[in-house]
Amino acid sequence: MKKVSYKPSSAYVHIPFCTQICYYCDFAKVYIKNQPVDAYITALLEEVAAEKISELKTLYIGGGTPTALTAEQLDRLLAGLTQNLDLTMLQEFTVEANPGDLSDDKIAVLKKNHVNRVSLGVQTFNDKLLKKIGRSHNSQDVFDNVAKLRAAGFDNITIDLIYALPGQTMADVKKDIENILSLNLPHVALYSLILENHTIFMNKMRRGRLDLPSEDTDFEMYNYIIDSLQAAGYEHYEISNFGKAGYESAHNLMYWDNAEYYGFGAGASGYLNGVRYKNHVPIHHYLEHADKQAVKEKLTQKEQMEEELFLGLRKKSGVNMRHFSEKFDQNFDSIYGQTVSQLIEKQLLEKSGDQIFMTRQGLMLGNDVFETFILDDD
Secondary structure, three states: OOOOOOOOOEEEEEEOEEOOOOOOOOOOOEEOOOOOHHHHHHHHHHHHHHOOOOOOOEEEEEEOOHHHOOHHHHHHHHHHHHOOOOOOOOOEEEEEEOOOOOOHHHHHHHHHOOOOEEEEEEEOOOHHHHHHOOOOOOHHHHHHHHHHHHHOOOOOEEEEEEEOOOOOOHHHHHHHHHHHHHHOOOEEEEEEOOOOOOOHHHHHHHOOOOOOOOHHHHHHHHHHHHHHHHHOOOEEEEOOEEEOOOOOOHHHHHHHOOOOEEEEOOOOEEEEOOEEEEEOOOHHHHHHOOOOEEEEEEOOHHHHHHHHHHHHOOEOOOEEHHHHHHHHOOOHHHHHHHHHHHHHHOOOEEEEOOEEEEOHHHHHOHHHHHHOOOOOOO
8 A cells, every 4th residue: 555654634632521512422522610621631731742743634623522622721722823834824613512602702712723614503493402401592592693603704614413302303403494594694504313322312212211213214314415405506425414615624534534633632543653542531531641642553455445445435425436546556346346236236326437436325324335345365
């Protein structure tokens, strides 16, 4: 495989603090009260400084909830992250925000520190459902936040939407889409509710106390959302993402292009020099260890090839078979040709020239498609 000798041009920074814990979330996070937030920011900025990064194209601050920090803490974090960067190279600087705690002073801090993209964790516009899933904001907070962000000069605003929530109906989904379209935002990220271990919802499910929509309703919701957003001018450029022209997430496209990136903070993952790593978690472990990386895994060529396919096929444009063969110095057709033919026959994949990409049905059954590309070990 051809070697690359450049530094990654993207970084993910994890802020593990929340002002409330959502019932579906299994990310590395803690309730912020009585946590060593200032010590964490210090350790995080030291971890970043050790890499001596001077250029990035994308920088993404996620969580947890970055806006759970005070305005002063947020200012310290963002100023520290950008102080040594060539800002002319930084194309996309995203910060995730909770509509319940994005105050005027925090919006001012984002603007002052060169943030140019804000991701709002909306999930649904139904106030009853928001309470049911453990969110602290209400739908009016979303409209207020979008108005304030626009007034401050932010035009690149994206929102997360979750469907197939407990007790959610098609009428609820249609109302959510109506609200999204009324906001006329340039980007939407869409997720079906997934039950994760160690979450309140999984515990409820195991006790038979979670009323989820049927699989057929889930498919109906997904199709309705895709059709509605596409009709409104959004490009469905990745399984979970819809963007108007020019507003596709450059940072997320980097993941799906299987590029390498830095991961900073407790529980953050990164990919450097062919090694996937995950940082120490919980927070006190992260603070205690000089080497923040807890797990390091050097990927074999087989694993790298599988990842290239899993990630690339998430994109509407799919995977270029010729580029794949060149990158890995392997003949794509001799390894995967039969698998591709079978998936085309099942109408899960399509082929056009050198590109293979998933059909609408394939997108819905993504994991089933990905699994067929896993090669048996010799």
